[in-house]
Amino acid sequence: MRALGVSPVLLAGSAPRYDLVVQGGRVIDPSRSVSERLDIGIAGGVITRLASDIPESDARQILDAREKIVTPGLIDVHVHVYDGVAGVGIWPDKACLAQGSTTVLDAGSAGATTLAGFRSYVVERAETRVGVLLNLSTLGLTSMRELSSLAYADVDRAARAIEENRDIVFGIKVRMTRDIEGGKDLEALRLARQLAENASVPLMVHIGVASSPVGRFLDELRSGDVVTHSFRARGSILDASGLVLPEALEARQRGVHFDIGHGAGNFSFDTAERALEQDFLPDTISSDIHSGNFDGPVFDLATTLSKFLHLGMSLEQTIACATSTPAEIFSFPEPLGTLREGAAADVAIFELAEGHFELTDSGGATRSAARKLVPVTTVKGGVVYPR
Ligand SMILES: [Zn+2]
Structure with missing residues (x-):
């Protein structure tokens, strides 16, 4: 099995502040030396807020990222x-x-x-x-x-x-x-x-x-x-x-x-x-x-x-x-590879799986790894791409 799916939850209510909130993941954003549990608020295709607890009532849609690794796309x-x-x-x-x-x-x-x-x-x-x-x-x-x-x-x-x-x-x-x-x-x-x-x-x-x-x-x-x-x-x-x-x-x-x-x-x-x-x-x-x-x-x-x-x-x-x-x-015309507020809402969610994983190089040599990053869900420009 390559990944676990994360199901977006649609919430009722009027005029939520965020189109999407990626909730509860361990956010790793090296562009700002961030490595901690945070929620990410997304509106209009851009990241508008990173905070430790964004109320669910502010979100039109929630991606549950608890126990997951969340990085810039x-x-x-x-x-x-x-x-x-x-x-x-x-x-x-x-x-x-x-x-x-x-x-x-x-x-x-x-x-x-x-x-x-x-x-x-x-x-x-x-x-x-x-x-x-x-x-x-x-x-x-x-x-x-x-x-x-x-x-x-x-x-x-x-x-x-x-x-x-x-x-x-x-x-x-x-x-x-x-x-x-x-x-x-x-x-x-x-x-x-x-x-x-x-x-x-x-x-x-x-x-x-x-x-x-x-x-x-x-x-x-x-x-x-x-x-x-x-x-x-x-x-x-x-x-x-x-x-x-x-x-x-x-x-x-x-x-x-x-x-x-x-x-x-x-x-x-x-x-x-x-x-x-x-x-x-x-x-x-x-x-x-x-x-x-x-x-x-x-x-x-x-x-x-x-x-x-x-x-x-x-x-x-x-x-x-x-x-x-x-x-x-590379000189991209917009900020990429970052979760800073104002950047395109490109977010990747991974499971850091633990166990025994055989990894193979180009010559067929293998190593047994104890951890493996497994893609779960991708968000690009605020749009969720379930696998
Ligand atoms: Zn090539």
Whole structure:
């Protein structure tokens, strides 16, 4: 069983002050260092009050969150939701919103030639709030060899696409893998960095086994950029002896962020354990959810967060990596990843289940965890999404 349902209770009475009250949960909002039992009052699609006891008579609808964890709607900065177009796309409302992620960034499924379709068929139709990290390649991920020719790295075309779609493009994505042959990976990375520079948005770089060593990629990155797949098995931020690369430490000093991007092939418990032993924690935790890992080993972002709880990060640290920190890195036009009054009423409710849970990484290695975050109900813009 994946979750327990919470049934909204409709109350009689006239002119209640709140459309919805999320009642009695343990609220964890790292944006304001809140971690306590609170009620959340929602009116007009925004959060209007956090208080220890909002009278039930003030509520049109109540969500009973007692014994539950209540967080800002999660922000998953690496997903693939170009369902039907990019090879591994999955519909975001099923894979993200229903699992507690109210805001997601599609990491490179769309390129300049396929962005208009992404807007029409995904951004405008999904209930999930979907933003784009535009692929350097005009093809996006209609091909998984999107940079097999640098002719696809059409920086002028990508720059025009960004200018015309500022409301949905929040960064650039480039994948550094063997798909880039003959040492062209660094050339592609520099083109992507230049594109990001000119557009004043962050660059997300997928690291892995490529023509050049990871350290060379890290040296090219600047403050605000994001490294994804940081804790993969090979081609990670560790050297051959398991020590964090000096280039990664230097990049972090410069303000480069390190993301997880679990995916089907990009998260290793061994790597994560070695990195955390060296106090190298992730800045953001993302799922890299797509059609090839939704049935495991990823399942959802909450399961990825649970892996970091198991690895010893606190609930507050873990939730920050999928709420307040992504909101600081990407320039969203409204306050997200926070439960502060006036923010969009995006709220995620989880059960922190206790027992024995087998968690699996991308290589099939398992760990037995004593706790697991299980999505129960999501609220986006004040609207309740029961599972
Ligand atoms: Zn990905």
